[in-house]
Amino acid sequence: MCAFALFFLLFSVGRAQAPDLYEASRLKLDTILGVTNTLILLTSSLFMVLAVEAARRQERTAIIRNLALAILIGLGFAVTKVIEYSAKGDAGISLTTNEFFTYYFVFTGIHFLHFIIGIGVLLLTLNKARRDPLDARFQTWIESAGCYWHMVDLLWIMLFPMLYLLRAA
Amino acid sequence: MRLSAVSVWAILVTATLASGFLATGGISAKSVATAVILIAALKIGLVIRHFMELKWVHKPFGPALSIWLVVCATILIGGYWAA
Numbered sequence: 081m082c083a084f085a086l087f088f089l090l091f092s093v094g095r096a097q098a099p100d101l102y103e104a105s106r107l108k109l110d111t112i113l114g115v116t117n118t119l120i121l122l123t124s125s126l127f128m129v130l131a132v133e134a135a136r137r138q139e140r141t142a143i144i145r146n147l148a149l150a151i152l153i154g155l156g157f158a159v160t161k162v163i164e165y166s167a168k169g170d171a172g173i174s175l176t177t178n179e180f181f182t183y184y185f186v187f188t189g190i191h192f193l194h195f196i197i198g199i200g201v202l203l204l205t206l207n208k209a210r211r212d213p214l215d216a217r218f219q220t221w222i223e224s225a226g227c228y229w230h231m232v233d234l235l236w237i238m239l240f241p242m243l244y245l246l247r248a249a
Numbered sequence: 250m251r252l253s254a255v256s257v258w259a260i261l262v263t264a265t266l267a268s269g270f271l272a273t274g275g276i277s278a279k280s281v282a283t284a285v286i287l288i289a290a291l292k293i294g295l296v297i298r299h300f301m302e303l304k305w306v307h308k309p310f311g312p313a314l315s316i317w318l319v320v321c322a323t324i325l326i327g328g329y330w331a332a
Contacts, residue, residue: 084321089324091328092327096328115269122262130254227301227302230300233296233300237289237296238290238321240268240289241268241289245268245271245281246282247278247281
């Protein structure tokens with residue numbers, strides 16, 4: 081989280097020094113995909129919350145269903161990210177194109193790595209929900225998994241406007 | 250006030266769409282930048298308060314997250330206005 085605060089600072093300083101470059105680069109991003117990614121993560125987070133609530137009621141079927149939905153919907157984020165990265169590649173845009181895109185690929189790439197870890201944690205939680213007793217230990221596990229998943233969500237919530245929505249003054 | 254998860258999700262979705270519309274509208278860039286960062290901060294506040302289960306974690310974690318949020322929003326809004 082502190083690393084991302086530092087990223088925001090680096091980006092803000094870079095943007096202040098080269099506003100025209102940042103604005104021209106920002107216009108090459110697809111805002112619709114940015115909004116879509118945000119909605120995907122928010123919806124996946126909702127099903128994670130519903131899974132935790134079901135765990136509190138010890139309803140195994142509801143836990144499994146909601147976790148599976150959180151994972152399936154969450155995977156949509158990976159699909160849109162691949163589409164977005166591919167489109168940038170096709171347009172000849174890479175990590176070394178300019179400072180904005182270096183930050184863009186590094187920040188979203190590190191966030192994506194956290195996302196992949198999150199999907200792994202959710203898959204592990206789904207496996208536990210199928211086999212383990214729904215006791216206090218499982219409750220702590222699923223709440224921890226949910227906490228991590230929501231952190232992936234909230235980092236994207238701030239990355240999205242910073243990269244896609246801040247127009248030049 | 251404790252909102253249901255679905256109500257919080259509906260607010261988050263509405264706020265996301267509002268940010269998207271604001272950014273493409275004819276309002277001044279500085280107002281839009283301030284608004285979209287404040288909306289993002291509000292959304293994160295909602296996620297921390299209503300989605301994250303922080304009861305079992307080390308007590309300072311919740312306040313630390315709130316401080317992180319204020320610092321990040323200040324960096325982004327301050328950096329934008331200073332440019």
